[in-house]
Amino acid sequence: MTADPNPFWPPESDDTDRHSGAVPRGILASPAFALGAAQAALWITLGVSALRVVRGFDKIFHDFGAELPGMTIVLIQFTQFLRHFWYLALLLVVSWPLVNWSIVTALSPRPEVVIPRRLWYFVTWAAPGLALAFAVVALFRPLIELITKLSR
Numbered sequence: 001m002t003a004d005p006n007p008f009w010p011p012e013s014d015d016t017d018r019h020s021g022a023v024p025r026g027i028l029a030s031p032a033f034a035l036g037a038a039q040a041a042l043w044i045t046l047g048v049s050a051l052r053v054v055r056g057f058d059k060i061f062h063d064f065g066a067e068l069p070g071m072t073i074v075l076i077q078f079t080q081f082l083r084h085f086w087y088l089a090l091l092l093v094v095s096w097p098l099v100n101w102s103i104v105t106a107l108s109p110r111p112e113v114v115i116p117r118r119l120w121y122f123v124t125w126a127a128p129g130l131a132l133a134f135a136v137v138a139l140f141r142p143l144i145e146l147i148t149k150l151s152r
Contacts, residue, residue, distance in 0.1 A: 027101055035121070036100030040093045042128050047082060047089060050135060054079040057139050066146045075138040100124065 027033055058076050061068055068076075082089055107116040 027098070030101055032101040032104035033097045036097030039100065039124055039128070040096040043093050043096070046128055046131060047093075050075075051079055051083060054135070054139065057143065061142065061146070064146055064150070066142060066149075068142050069138075071134070071138040072142050075135055 054076055058079075061072075103120060104117055107120055108114065
């Protein structure tokens, strides 16, 4: 029995894989759906952490009357937006596994087409890392400036 080169589509004929037949695999059992669910869990974790951490930093900056750079203000306003419209963010994150599965199947119509799928996975896994890096820079740069100003 040979491994299926593209797990998102069924084999083209019974000769390709006699055990699986021509029955399409379920969406919920596909690796694309599972990766989308893992990414959704990652986004939920990042979102909840951002809401809690940014609220604390916002309070610190407000108490000291610190002048904040633009990227910190954008981050604070974005978390306030998430706090008020949490249900939209939750809807987007909950639907993400199905959206991811749809995009992966559209990008890989044939088993030999793997480059678009791999680029998509790179982008979708790099986005949380970039968001986290933005948040760290946006929060800690003004905090370091505030600490150095207070220590003088």
